[in-house]
Amino acid sequence: xxxxLFGRLWPNATAVVLFIGFVFxxxxxxxxxxxxxxxxxxxxxVWVPTDITFDHFETATSADHFWTYVTNSxxxxxxxxxxxxxxxxxGSFALARMRFKGRRGFIIGFMLxxxxxxxxxxxxxxxxxxxxxxxNSLVPLTLFYMMMILPFTILTLRGFxxxxxxxxxxxxMVDGCTRVQAFRRVILPLxxxxxxSTSLFGFITAWNEFALVxxxxxxxxxxxxxxxxxxxxxxxxxxxxxxxxxxxxxxxxILILFVFLQRKAVSGLTxxxxxx
Numbered sequence: 001x002x003x004x005l006f007g008r009l010w011p012n013a014t015a016v017v018l019f020i021g022f023v024f025x026x027x028x029x030x031x032x033x034x035x036x037x038x039x040x041x042x043x044x045x046v047w048v049p050t051d052i053t054f055d056h057f058e059t060a061t062s063a064d065h066f067w068t069y070v071t072n073s074x075x076x077x078x079x080x081x082x083x084x085x086x087x088x089x090x091g092s093f094a095l096a097r098m099r100f101k102g103r104r105g106f107i108i109g110f111m112l113x114x115x116x117x118x119x120x121x122x123x124x125x126x127x128x129x130x131x132x133x134x135x136n137s138l139v140p141l142t143l144f145y146m147m148m149i150l151p152f153t154i155l156t157l158r159g160f161x162x163x164x165x166x167x168x169x170x171x172x173m174v175d176g177c178t179r180v181q182a183f184r185r186v187i188l189p190l191x192x193x194x195x196x197s198t199s200l201f202g203f204i205t206a207w208n209e210f211a212l213v214x215x216x217x218x219x220x221x222x223x224x225x226x227x228x229x230x231x232x233x234x235x236x237x238x239x240x241x242x243x244x245x246x247x248x249x250x251x252x253x254i255l256i257l258f259v260f261l262q263r264k265a266v267s268g269l270t271x272x273x274x275x276x
Contacts, residue, residue, distance in 0.1 A: 026251070033057065033245040040241050056245035063246075065220055066228065073224040074253075076138050077206040080145035081199055084153050087146075088198070089191075092157035093183060097166075107155075114151040118144075119211055126215050136219035144212055149202035160194035161187060196261045204254055225250055 032040055036053050039046040060066070094100075095107060129140045164187050172182035210226040217223050229250050 029244050029251070030248050033241060033248045035241065037239075037241055056239075056241035057249070059239070059242040060246040060249055063228070065223075068221060069223055069225045069228040072138060072222065073207060073226075076142045076145055076224065077203055079142045080149060080206045081202040083142070083146045084149040084202055085195065085199065088150060088153035088157050089188075091150075091154045092161050093187070095154065095158045096161035107158075110151040110155055114155065118148055122211060122215050125212065129216055136217050136222040138217075138222060141213060141216060141222075141224075145206040145209060148209070149198075149205055152201060153198040156198050157191060157194045160191045164190050200257060200261050203257060207254060 031047075031049050033056050034052045034054070035046060035049045036051055036055075039049065039051065095103065125140075125144060129135055129137075132140070134140050168186050169179075169182045172186045173179065177185065208226060209224075210230070213224050213227060217227075229246055
């Protein structure tokens with residue numbers, strides 16, 4: 001009886017400890033952003049802010065070029081995710097439904113591309129963009145982000161396409177649909193969990209990317225939010241409230257997206273990992 005109780009208790013206790021360990025830094029970031037400066041620098045930590053202020057957020061949003069960085073980040077991230085989904089839908093369908101020479105090699109190649117660190121190719125990317133006279137532009141940044149997202153997107157969606165019975169597609173084609181129409185009307189609606197999970201992964205990857213934009217875009221008008229956040233403390237010194245507010249603003253889009261997509265995203269990641 002005691003052994004059975006312990007067997008049920010320790011996994012739950014471990015989960016609680018891990019949850020607190022992951023969530024507390026996020027809570028402390030938002031809590032510090034809402035505290036007045038006196039509470040932030042107090043000798044005894046103020047665990048729960050009671051005297052809430054939004055002055056730090058005003059300081060962060062009034063920083064130079066803040067809204068330019070927001071626009072740039074949203075532009076390259078959304079476009080990279082959309083382009084990768086469009087290409088991945090066709091690629092995943094081909095890998096799941098069609099049999100052609102070199103198919104297994106393609107799949108292995110995508111896996112290797114997913115495992116390879118992109119940082120080792122930054123110099124090559126820089127030379128390509130420089131020779132094309134496209135430094136300080138959002139276009140190559142969008143294309144490179146799309147390439148970073150694409151292998152994972154194709155591999156995940158391939159599992160979902162393979163899980164859809166061929167009979168559904170064949171029935172639609174017997175009823176008069178073309179292959180494209182059968183894909184759009186039958187298969188595509190069933191890919192919603194996969195689309196959600198890959199979109200969330202792609203958004204997080206592109207939104208947080210720092211090294212590539214640091215190398216390619218030196219012009220202020222072409223930078224993104226990660227660079228703005230890295231230079232924020234330099235501008236405001238030891239203003240920890242404004243620094244935490246800036247970090248909170250950077251994290252809010254990801255948190256909002258995750259809240260809306262969490263159920264579909266979790267089911268998509270687990271299902272796509274075991275199907276196909």
